[in-house]
Amino acid sequence: MPEQRVVLKNCGIIDPGQIATYLAADGFKALKKARDVGQEQVIQTIKDSGLRGRGGAGFPCGVKWEMAKDAPGDNKYVICNADEGEVGTFKDRHILSNDPFSLIEGMAIACYAIGARKGYIYLRAEYHYLYDRLLESINQVCEAGFLDGLNIDVYEGAGAYVCGEESALMDSIEGKRGEVRYRPPFPPTKGLWGKPTIINNVETLMNIPWIILHGAEWFCEIGTERSKGTKVFSVSGDVTKPGVYEMVLGSQLRELVEGLAGARAVKAIQVGGATGRIVPHDMMDTPLTFETLLGAGAITVFDETRDIVDIVRQTLEFLAEESCGKCSPCREGTEVMVGILGRFTRGEGSAHDIAAMERLSQAMMLSALCGLGQAAPNPVLDSLQYFRGEYDSRVKG
Amino acid sequence: MNNHPHQPSNRSEDRQNLLLLLKDAQRRSGYLSDQLMRELAESVGVTCSEIYGVGTFYSFLSTRPQGRNIIRACKSLPCCLKDSHLVISSIEGAIGIRAGEITPDGRFSFELVNCIGACDSAPAILVNNDLYTELTPRKISQILKEYD
Numbered sequence: 001m002p003e004q005r006v007v008l009k010n011c012g013i014i015d016p017g018q019i020a021t022y023l024a025a026d027g028f029k030a031l032k033k034a035r036d037v038g039q040e041q042v043i044q045t046i047k048d049s050g051l052r053g054r055g056g057a058g059f060p061c062g063v064k065w066e067m068a069k070d071a072p073g074d075n076k077y078v079i080c081n082a083d084e085g086e087v088g089t090f091k092d093r094h095i096l097s098n099d100p101f102s103l104i105e106g107m108a109i110a111c112y113a114i115g116a117r118k119g120y121i122y123l124r125a126e127y128h129y130l131y132d133r134l135l136e137s138i139n140q141v142c143e144a145g146f147l148d149g150l151n152i153d154v155y156e157g158a159g160a161y162v163c164g165e166e167s168a169l170m171d172s173i174e175g176k177r178g179e180v181r182y183r184p185p186f187p188p189t190k191g192l193w194g195k196p197t198i199i200n201n202v203e204t205l206m207n208i209p210w211i212i213l214h215g216a217e218w219f220c221e222i223g224t225e226r227s228k229g230t231k232v233f234s235v236s237g238d239v240t241k242p243g244v245y246e247m248v249l250g251s252q253l254r255e256l257v258e259g260l261a262g263a264r265a266v267k268a269i270q271v272g273g274a275t276g277r278i279v280p281h282d283m284m285d286t287p288l289t290f291e292t293l294l295g296a297g298a299i300t301v302f303d304e305t306r307d308i309v310d311i312v313r314q315t316l317e318f319l320a321e322e323s324c325g326k327c328s329p330c331r332e333g334t335e336v337m338v339g340i341l342g343r344f345t346r347g348e349g350s351a352h353d354i355a356a357m358e359r360l361s362q363a364m365m366l367s368a369l370c371g372l373g374q375a376a377p378n379p380v381l382d383s384l385q386y387f388r389g390e391y392d393s394r395v396k397g
Numbered sequence: 398m399n400n401h402p403h404q405p406s407n408r409s410e411d412r413q414n415l416l417l418l419l420k421d422a423q424r425r426s427g428y429l430s431d432q433l434m435r436e437l438a439e440s441v442g443v444t445c446s447e448i449y450g451v452g453t454f455y456s457f458l459s460t461r462p463q464g465r466n467i468i469r470a471c472k473s474l475p476c477c478l479k480d481s482h483l484v485i486s487s488i489e490g491a492i493g494i495r496a497g498e499i500t501p502d503g504r505f506s507f508e509l510v511n512c513i514g515a516c517d518s519a520p521a522i523l524v525n526n527d528l529y530t531e532l533t534p535r536k537i538s539q540i541l542k543e544y545d
Contacts, residue, residue, distance in 0.1 A: 159456030
């Protein structure tokens with residue numbers, strides 16, 4: 001299955017600083033159509049399209065929207081999650097830099113569909129250089145008369161990976177420490193300031209205008225039975241052509257990594273960043289879908305010269321540092337794993353250490369409060385499964 | 398930014414904007430000193446520990462003095478694979494301090510940070526809000542010259 005441009009259709013085509021170029025590329029026709037067909041029909045179309053969230057969790061977008069629309073209350077919010085902090089992810093930076101207007105149109109449609117008058121783009125502080133440009137884009141859309149009383153604002157984070165997690169993100173907008181919330185209640189019923197809120201990834205919202213314009217059936221023809229549409233991947237590491245690639249869902253990992261990005265002598269690939277999966281080279285025929293491998297689309301490639309145990313140690317160090325600290329399985333568990341992995345990288349591991357990491361992994365997956373802690377054991381368990389020899393060779397003997 | 402932080406009626410709004418207030422205070426004063434946090438706690442009507450809690454949670458807020466320019470070098474895996482350690486030691490050599498320190502003249506602070514989303518053109522650093530990519534040790538001194 002090939003590359004196909006749905007999300008990135010305007011990137012490199014329009015001038016991101018000139019709304020006129022976006023209008024010439026059918027810009028804001030979808031918003032007009034949405035307002036013509038009505039809220040119910042917009043949500044039905046998104047549900048029928050099978051669009052799932054592109055931030056990693058893959059929740060059905062239309063279902064989320066319907067819950068927020070049906071939730072009682074006059075004040076509702078739409079948040080675009082542009083806190084792209086997953087290690088190895090930069091697709092949203094590429095999108096925001098090249099086509100901010102599709103995102104704003106997607107947000108305007110989302111606001112209309114659930115009855116929100118206020119939208120936030122939560123931008124990570126590391127992308128501050130995009131802040132003024134995004135505000136300027138919103139101004140241009142506003143001056144062209146498309147927002148119709150709707151207020152879209154950019155809220156800048158302050159440097160915290162965990163704020164990409166939706167409940168921590170909302171706490172951050174509320175001016176607090178970005179700590180994860182207990183759920184339920186879920187954001188569509190009780191979110192920002194306790195009001196019904198939908199939080200969608202940049203890429204998810206980018207899909208909205210074209211689905212509205214071309215219909216759910218058109219979108220359903222792209223991808224697989226349960227993974228509709230395309231996915232934008234950020235490819236980096238040991239490849240000759242790192243960059244952003246958009247592929248039809250269900251495409252093989254090999255096609256992306258070797259075919260497009262030019263990787264050779266691959267040892268392993270980390271799919272989905274720090275909390276993602278580590279895939280050995282002989283599993284590169286795996287299709288990229290929500291059911292198999294995806295995450296937010298970070299693809300970090302390691303060639304045969306790389307030390308897997310050290311890669312896993314660095315990954316867990318990152319997670320330990322970025323844990324919000326609210327729940328002990330994650331706060332303590334990641335620290336313990338860093339300690340154990342450090343022993344292995346120094347050649348001082350023991351068989352007992354491996355058993356301890358496996359037990360700890362089970363406990364973290366079952367009891368951590370959010371995706372960070374639940375998925376933190378992934379790189380440990382995957383590397384133990386596929387690269388056990390690299391651990392065994394460092395057991396102090 | 399609220400112009401009348403001492404009016405009780407605005408306090409709940411200030412609490413909602415606490416992160417923005419802290420960022421603004423840091424912009425004006427360079428960092429979040431104990432005194433500044435105490436004053437803010439009083440004017441917003443929250444405890445010092447709450448202010449301190451928020452102030453220490455985010456990596457772009459600092460409760461210690463910072464240099465006039467902040468160099469943030471990415472230490473995450475994709476940059477590591479592209480030899481970011483050479484860039485990091487080149488920065489340390491150029492300004493004579495190690496990560497976590499400030500130059501004696503206050504011109505630079507240097508920090509190692511997690512992924513800054515420029516992995517396609519690694520290794521990368523941020524100097525203040527400017528992004529520099531595809532770095533080699535030789536490019537560093539030229540870049541740092543731009544910052545007084």
